[in-house]
Amino acid sequence: MEDYKKVAGLIKERGYAVAFTGAGISVDSGIPAFRGGQGLWEKYDPMEYAHIGAFHSNPGKVWIMLRDMSRVIFESKPSPAHKALSDLESMGYLKAIITQNVDGLHQIAGNSNIIEYHGNHWQLVCLNCATRVALAPEVVSAMPYPMCDRCMLPLKPDVVFFGEGIPMKAMIRANEEANNCKVLIIIGTSGVVYPAAEIPYMAKSNGAVIVEINMDPSPFTSSITDHFFKGSASDVLPEIMGYF
């Protein structure tokens, strides 16, 4: 209890917080994380289903996983943790969210300054002509995969596949926020995917206080985290918000 209060006080006092989020924040929204028992990568080998080379060589196979993921995303809605971050932004303390998630739930919750480090699943793009199509159930159900009307080539969600680079603009903005923030709140990430996982280290070396919320410790916990809350983001964040 004292810690919730302490961290709320810290966020108020320091005045510039940034959140760094991962799949854990969306678990209570109905979207399983990637790693661990119920994880997407237990069901689908990422090298076979989420590598750009796999998309080029067998888009029909990759779209089996993408269709599955799309259906889960269609049914999801923001969790109390997403809502808490939206309130923190409205109060003026949270200046940005750097998210590895592609589900768009931070936008739906009402946040405005969101850096999507791994892209967004709600937009499909033609890799040939750059035409964009919004993700919708009727688009996703096209067999063997949704296609660009002009090029008759498979559409790909505008997300970063393994083997692809991070969108330049997102990387620049994320690095800026890691340098500017006075408190970095790491929420629900295993911290094993790079370069995203560099962000907390960058923030720490620029003097930010590191707050972390996770069900289990991550590589950040024993190395750079100042305040660790073990638990669900949907429980911990509303508790902290109770002290604003």
Ligand code: OAD
């Ligand atoms: P992971 O699935 O690797 O990790 C999810 C983390 O959330 C774990 O550390 C869990 O302990 C934690 N967690 C689970 N439920 C939680 C809850 N209710 N509250 C708080 N924490 C919870 O997901 P990410 O770290 O986001 O990239 O994965 C990073 C990247 O790997 C993803 O963006 C994706 C994936 O491959 C690409 O696809 C490029």
